[in-house]
Amino acid sequence: MKKRVALFLSVMILLTGCGTTNANNGTVASTEKQTLILSTFGLSADISEEKVYSPFESLNNCDIVTDTGTAAERYTKLSSDPDSTVDVIELSQALTAQGISAGLFEKLDLSKLTNVSDMIDVAKTFAGDGNGVAYTINSMGIIYNPATVGLEIKSFDDLWNAVLKGKIAIPDITTTFGPAMVYIASDHKGVNIKTDNGTAAFKALSELKPNIVKTYTKSSDLVNMFTSGEVTAAIVGDFAVPVLMKANPNLVYFTPKGTYANFNILSVNKNSKHKDLAYKYINYRISSELQTITGLALNEAPTNKKVTFTAAEAANMTYGDVAANAKAVDYSFVNPILNSWVDQWNRTLNN
CATH class of the missing domain: 3.40.190.10 (Periplasmic binding protein-like II)
Structure with a gap:
């Protein structure tokens, strides 16, 4: 009702x-x-x-x-x-x-x-x-539990650290930030994704697999995963941060350099x-x-330029410098090869 x-x-x-x-x-x-x-x-x-x-x-x-x-x-x-x-x-x-x-x-x-x-x-x-x-x-960042994470996370690259074995969740390829996750994996390898159509990215994702508990399709699933201790860190869209932090006030969120919008x-x-x-x-x-x-x-970052927020109000949204520095996924490049990426993703991470 x-x-x-x-x-x-x-x-x-x-x-x-x-x-x-x-x-x-x-x-x-x-x-x-x-x-x-x-x-x-x-x-x-x-x-x-x-x-x-x-x-x-x-x-x-x-x-x-x-x-x-x-x-x-x-x-x-x-x-x-x-x-x-x-x-x-x-x-x-x-x-x-x-x-x-x-x-x-x-x-x-x-x-x-x-x-x-x-x-x-x-x-x-x-x-x-x-x-x-x-x-x-919106953009993607890292949310984690500082009491259980085991290291100081400063960048997306840190998620490949062996200390995080069996501790992280990432968005599935079929979600809003799934393709951006492939971009981040390619960035981790230092390769421009357009030069190899994601080959290096999927090698990086294979290397990340031991650290992954789940590739999630709904950010709301992360609430229970963090609450139960199933995961200690996750890549997540900033739009989901308020819900996660309301359920788990001790979580910390930040937007690393090199994020995608x-x-x-x-x-x-x-x-x-x-x-x-x-x-x-x-x-x-x-x-x-x-x-x-x-x-x-x-926590919806505005597209209307007349909206203004303080630094505290905009802490968890893609606004100001975060919005200005965020990179864009080129969907004219991604969409024609997305079915191939979905297949590679499933073979790499979901088997």
Whole structure:
């Protein structure tokens, strides 16, 4: 059952123009109630309900129904169902690129998304082709338990240390940061991944295998793994850090030099029956007011350049220097060979 909460004044202000306009406050809810089906990662669902969904529902006289799961699960579900009722889908860059190639998404009219003009340059570039809008940037770092780790971890390279035998978890190749994990392995070998299509990377992953307890598909799985002591360190996307540290306050997280960034992208299903409402939701999601709220509540680094955070507030997000120095995975290179990588990954790590 959905929770109903008091609206945030800042969110009410930002949504001016999202409903039917009147002379008093610029917006009133429409009389016909619609349902927006949102395919989403589902992390911190209670917080998203309170901070994101309920305010939008109230101001637009609609219901949001969420379809949750990993990016790969939800993409497969959408791509295999020509009658999908999903309106808006949140995906990683890699899967968004696949969806664009497959013709799954509506070509967006950016004139309907007034907040695009306030986005950081790299995010604005992604939006420029009309295939999707980046609502947050995240990167991968290392989270560990200093009481049990057995060494001082300063870099991704340290995860290959034999002291960590049977102690770490890494994201599976099918997850948001799976391809970036292959890049990191290639960096560990000092090889430009484009020169050998990942050969050196998979050699490095084979060498890392003794240290790996699990290649996980859901970052939420790490909560129990750390709590039980099954793992003492993991590579994880920064979006999962608040949940992990809430469950295990003694954990330490940091973003090593040489990390890789990923944008999470909002796209509209070309078969959506509620495209006007979908546009409103996307514009709302990239507003400075809401991104300030979601940055603090969900650790979502903003793509709206008007959002500012203190150093303490941005400690676990891809923001400022971390965002400026993060490297990018080239999915135009990765996607054509990804099936081969998945096969090599499974033979190397999952046997």
